[in-house]
Amino acid sequence: MPEGHSIHRLARQFSSVFAGSRLAVTSPQGRFSSGAARLDGQVLEGAEAHGKQLFLRFDNDLYLRIHLGLYGAFDFGGDETFAGASSIGAPRRVGEREIAGDGAAEDTAYAGPPPPRGAVRVRLVSDHGWADLRGPTACEVITEPERAAVLARLGPDPLAANAAEGDGGREFSERLRSKGSPVGLLLMNQEVLAGVGNVYRAEVLFRRRISPWRLGRDISEAEAAEVWAETVTLMNDGVRQGRIITTEPQDREDAGEPVPVSEAHYVYKRTGLPCRRCGTAVAGTEMGARKLYWCPTCQAR
DNA sequence: GTTCCATGCCAAA
């Protein structure tokens, strides 16, 4: 997936283009027809993200809960009032960057959504635009108590509005340091930290020079605070930029040649390549059924 | 054309 930054951008996009609008909700693919019927014709009151969960709130007190999983993505389109990216989600299109609107809407009047392309699980349509969702892991209608239950299971979100000053850092530290499993595993555990995925996991640990093999209970409070602060910074950058950027400008070159920001990671997907800081070959293995990358020298402890 | 792979996660074994 799309890590947390993409979901927060989705929430922002839904708020700006759909909030306050009455929506036609359908499931062209058919797999979500009964759920869509419960929301069809309701007004979207707002959108919010927590970690990788997206909640769309409707005025009949129901929520649409969406989790993109590994493949899910939204496509958007509409008239000139319909600002923002035209596609947010699974990063396979154009590296890991979402597709920006092409601005082609100006010369042709908006004539409603196009015929659905492929398996569209949900289509949301207002007077000004549309959104298509395909390939999500989760897409369901839930009530407020059910939403509260989902949130209760999640750890603190580094993209929460008050993440820098609030008690998210303390809560993260407590959850991390109470566990005996490797920190590389814990950063991916949504009950410990909500929103971090494989890229941020690898890159944050590199930047804090922490070995992914150290156990949560062996991480000091100071280190946990640093990891939290680093995550807050990097992921907020991700929200602003619409892509994951983890390297400092001076580290974005290979053999003197500049590397596109989207490919310039420190260790992610760089097994066998030289560490951008020390030149040691980046190590790679599996941890928790996901690829793990780290520099054995920079992250020796 | 086919196979592989991915920024997730869950249920079943």
Add this chain to the structure above:
DNA sequence: TTGGCCTGGAACA
């Protein structure tokens, strides 16, 4: 721990 879900771009033939 493993397989399955589900989509599409990239890599290979």
